[in-house]
Amino acid sequence: MAPETPAIRKCMGSDCVQDAGALQCPTCLKLGIKDSYFCSQDCFRKNWATHKVLHKKGSFLTGLVTPKVVSEPDPDTGTYNPFPSYPYTGPLRPVYPLSPRREVPKSIRHPDYAEDGMPKSEMKLRGRNKIDILDKEGQEAMRKVCRLGREVLDIAAAACRPGVTTDYIDEIVHRACLERDSYPSPLNYSKFPKSVCTSPNEVICHGIPDQRVLVDGDILNIDVTLYHGGYHGDLNETYYVGDKAKADPDSVRVVEAARECLEQAIKLVKPGGLFREYGNVIEKHAKSKGCSVIKTYCGHGINTLFHCAPNIPHYAKNKAVGEAKEGMCFTIEPMVALGTHKDKTWEDDWTSVTQDGKITAQFEHTLLVTAGGVEVLTARLPTSPGGPEPMPEVKRLEEAVAS
């Protein structure tokens, strides 16, 4: 095993590929924003208009790089909570520092946002409702990237156990992507800092892998997306961490409800099926298990773009327009919560949590609409870790007593 290559400092200028010199933005220095290096005065001046946005309070980078108040690092581990005064909704806390940015070799095809974080080709199409129909070649490319995505998720899931950090899962996902000549799509997508989303317990989605150690009794969603051959493949599952989680009736209820919600929605996918129907079935099933459905985050079209039309809401009585047609690719990815459906975002501008701090689970597949119905491109393999768990015995006994 070779040690990781140390990151070379790059110029902050957008579109600038130079290594940075010793020149730092003086305003950033005053604000305590580290690593605002430029290659030259010229490049600094050219980029001023876009760069100065970072100086505004609450911008993504200021939030991430300069926590408002930094708590004292733990003397044993050197880790710290970057947002100690944030009103957290549940017991979970971020555990910083994040590991250094992981590199992707130039030989692997990068999406357009890899350098500057801006998904330019997606931004051009925002608000457009036209849905792409993939030809045979495009469909084959989607099959390939989704199969690779499944392999990577399964590798990550096999590593998901008490005692490992979510950053370790990120390292594993990153390496597994590179081994498959694939770019880990989340990396630098709208400046997301890591290669995979890891969302434990009360985190709904978009959790940033950090130094927190998984404990027996956690549940963890791992959301993997790969970019390969010019196409993205996106899937996620929620896993029980250790045996305690599998023995906890509430954990099993929310995780299995989310799993079944996705399965039931997929049954509706066929040419002519309305996008707005999926949410009705999902919410009905979630409610039957005493769970709620998150409304803020949707499924999405996916192909050469990570996120595009259509938008797939997961809640009932939604007003999504349109119907599935042969050759379309999109995800369904219901997020189901034990308590309120209402969400809130941490000061890292990514991590979405439930407002009551109760746990939440999610499952996602990338789907291809076929003449006869649907092909689940990210389907589980016989060897895939995880899978459904029965309700623990304890619960059944309680129910017996109650009835």
Ligand SMILES: [Zn+2]
């Ligand atoms: Zn995903």
Ligand SMILES: [Zn+2]
């Ligand atoms: Zn997705």
